[in-house]
Amino acid sequence: MADRIDYGKMLNPAQLDAVMAEEGPILVIAGAGSGKTRTLVYRVARLVESGVDPETILLLTFTRKASREMLDRAAALSDARCRFVSGGTFHSLALKVLRRYAEAVGYDNGFTILDRSDMEEVIHSLIPELQMPRTVQRFPKRGTLANILSKAANLQAPLEGFVLEEYGQFVEVASEIEELGRLYAAYKREHSLMDYDDLIILLERLLEENSEIRSELSRQYGHIMVDEYQDTNGIQAGIVKWLAHEHQNIMVVGDDSQSIYSFRGADYRNMLDFPSLFPKARIIKLEQNYRSTQPILALTNALMEQARERYTKCLFTTRSGGEKPRVINTRTEPGQALLITRHIKELTAHGRSLADMAVLFRAAYHSFELEAHLTREHIPYVKYGGFKFLESAHIKDFLAHMRVLVNRDEAMSWMRILRLVKNVGLGKTHAIIEWMKKENAAPGQVGAWPGAGKREQGLKELGKLLGDLSARDLAPEQAVERVMIYYLPMLKEKFDDYPRREKELEQLIPMARRYKKLRGFLDDLVLEPPASPADTAPMGKKAFLTLSTVHSAKGLEWPVVFIIWVMEGRLPSAMSYSNPLNLEEERRLMYVAATRAKDQLIITYPGEESGPAWASYQRRGTGLSSFIAALPTDLYLHGYADAWNRRPHLSAMKRKAGPGETERRKELPFARGEKVRHPAFGTGVVSRFVPDNKVEILFKKAGRKLLHLEYTTLEKA
DNA sequence: CATCACGCTGTTTTT
């Protein structure tokens, strides 16, 4: 065991207070960079050191990675037993508990977890049951429906309230959406499915209604800590309330200024309501910032002073010196990417490591332009956030073959794998699923479907695969390899970029190796995203630049931070419906992004040339410009970048079409419908134009259909 | 069943 820690030396008085407090409810209000993680780590170490059984400590964090890192740090600090602390997210805790007590909430314990795209698929398939008249024109898309239903679930409130405010365009169909929500709930029950929201809702219900189980869990987890409490919603607060109900040993840590998850019902007011849940709560504030230089902090403090509601603290730092943040109007969106690329090259030329730098943005696609530049300049980067590896079609197709073994009612996965079989479409898929249900057939018997003729040979092969997989109770790794043999030919037929997708599938093999049971493997894939390329890259060999959404950058820090800030006003929805922007949340996003920076902060924004919406937002005072305009000008250096680089093909596109002429890019060497030849793919027809000087070409023969190719690789046929 | 042309419409962030 390591030497006893001298806590007084390692922590400031407020941190020490939080760490040494052993019993009772405590609310820690911790500003950005105030050593919040450090405090939690030391508290875990301290509890274990003082003889608390590590397994009875529950550390709830926002991601599983965060909890693992904290426990590793605690273990390194004092006692290896810290690794046995129960850590995870609300969702992973819920899964663990619900697998054990599924019957108590009316579920079979073999339920399957729906990830986001599964959820959308189910919802989508239920829309026809609404039997809406054709006159209903504007009905939300599947993704939007999932957003709405999920938020309703997380708020545990009827849709109307927030639909009116956030989805004003859909108020007329609110009752249909609610009906759809009921259909969706019934469907999940019937097929033993839970989505992310059900996990936490059912856990809360279980705790509330079943005092025996509640007591048992209370005894199991005698000390509870919650990180990022400002991002919890009402359900999660309820879980906390019930878990700590008996012993009251609960510490929650958070910062209301960093609440950026309102889209899933999170409410920073939970922070302030904590004392009413636990009347004996003590409040401890951490206000000293150890991360950023004074000029950066001055700007972020000023930013938050404009917040309509500000409950807590003002940060101070003892880090003097450092340069003022820079705010640069690049006049165009592509200009941001170019400016940042140049800046990064300059910094690396002066010896700065790429690992010291990060570029942050609100939405994953905001970095596309930048990624193109980085690739061209051979600057290695890792990207966090945005669309999930797991949600891409080939991964879902692949995993579906294993999901039907774990839960044979899982119609979603059956649909996927059956439709991959040649000459089986929607009709036969439904018939087969019906038949299997009626016969209560095992997955491997699918090949015996009486409707199968010569054309449906593929069904026999599918049956053989599923039979093999279930008969021999294979380890996850072998199951993955077996499915690979079956699925790879289909992959090659379905996707023309199959080499990339094949590589991604191969990543599943080492992941599967870590599990003994198929179900554990599949559960974790849904709840824990696979490691990023940076984690698997040979350490120390290469320094990577980090690109990340603000949401994924939470809790991290870098010496140099760039922020790409794009006006929402560009979006047509905001134009046509005049949806009010959530400026308060936008401000907190900016705050989270800016407080990641230790030494240097560079914010770029596309100036007034970025679109007509800009002017309209400026007029209404509801854009990024209004944040900037409101900040004291002595807190940052403002600059303009040259309008170097408008994309040539964009301006060409704007050329007005003459009479009788369809609008077309002037410099295009061919027209829609024209025949073209490609050296590798042969002859095809120009279908439509896509960005980056590419055309969509339809190839009838060469096996595959639509390819996006650059003009220069094509010639007229 | 599979494929294709065409018209309509509008955000994003994560467990």
Added chain:
DNA sequence: CAGCGTGATG
């Protein structure tokens, strides 16, 4: 512009 739904065609 691009994803999605629809309806026509092989």
